[in-house]
Amino acid sequence: MNLQLQNWSQFCRYYSQDLYGTWTRYYIKEQFRESLQCIRSFRANDDCSEISHQNHYIYADGTKESKTFGPYLKPITNGLFLDTCFSWGSKRVEPGIPFFFDTCLRDEDRRATAIARYNESGSLQRITVLVENLNSFAESSPVSEMNNSNGNWQGTLIKMTPDWTVYPETTTSWIQLHELSENNLILNLNDGVSVSFPQSVESGRMFFLTMDWLSNDTLLQRAIRHYDPSDFTSLTLEIFTPPQ
Known part of the structure; x- marks a missing residue:
């Protein structure tokens, strides 16, 4: 299977699927946050040559709204897909x-997503964290934060490049x-999600965007989008577990 088709296959x-979750939006300059519920519905046709996408929002005041995106047609997608990670963006x-950019990490039937938006001047405006479950809403389940004692955790790293190549x-x-x-803004957010983002981005500068998700006490995933001075160069996924 060619690499682009393999990437599409991972998407399918x-x-x-249908993802039920809570979205929390953090506004950086204004220093406030807001939450809403959303059902993200991704539906593939029989041969998975087309995927439709609808978001059904439920706001804090009880109002509802639906938006349609796509459809996405095989094999075209802007995202890079690994078994437990997906990312796309500028x-x-x-x-x-x-x-x-938008990065999602998966742990069985659960998903955590971090989305960051920068304005036209390159300043960080808003971070959105989505914590989702398949097929139904679920209660938030607090987990411990990573600390120095986790330094002996064992990890594996997988790298994927924009040409869909997945390295050993x-x-x-x-x-x-x-x-x-030391220069990135680091935030420990809800449901075991932590992020490290530059507070501003500019052309000609190397930077990276990191999302951590401690989905339970024995599994941490880290996704990083890497940029050189001109372009997005790779997505890396690191998976850490305690020593046996």
């Missing part, structure tokens, strides 16, 4: 154009978010 296998920083798995070591970049 793991992401063409390919580069362009003056006067908003910059964004390698071993990796746990590094705390503040050690990855």
Whole structure:
């Protein structure tokens, strides 16, 4: 199977479902947040050559709204899909154009997603965190935060590039978010999600966007979008578990 078709197959296998979740939007400059519920419905046709997408929003005041996206036609998708990770977003920083990205991590029937939006000047405006379950809404389940004692956790790393190439798995070591970049904004958000994002992005500068999800006390996933001075270069997925 060619690489683009393989990427589409991952989309169909793991992401063409109904996801029930709570969205929490964090506004950086204004320093406030708001929450809503949403059902994201991805429906594939019989041969998975087309995927339809609808979002059904339930706002805090009880009002409801539905929006339709797509359809997505085989094999065209802007996303990169791995077994437990999906990410898409702006390919580069362009003056006067908003910059964004969307990264999702999967743990069986649960999903966690972080979305960041930057304005036309490259300043971080809003972070949205989605915590979702298949087929029904579920209660939030707090988990412990990562700390220094997790430094001996064992990890594997998979790299995927925009041409859909997936590189062989390698071993990796746990590094705390503040050690990855002292300049990024680091936030510990809801439901075990933490992020490390630059507070501003600009063309000609190398940077990365990191999302961590501690989905339970024995599983941490880390997804990083890497950018060189001109373009998006790769998505890496790291999976950490305690030593046996």
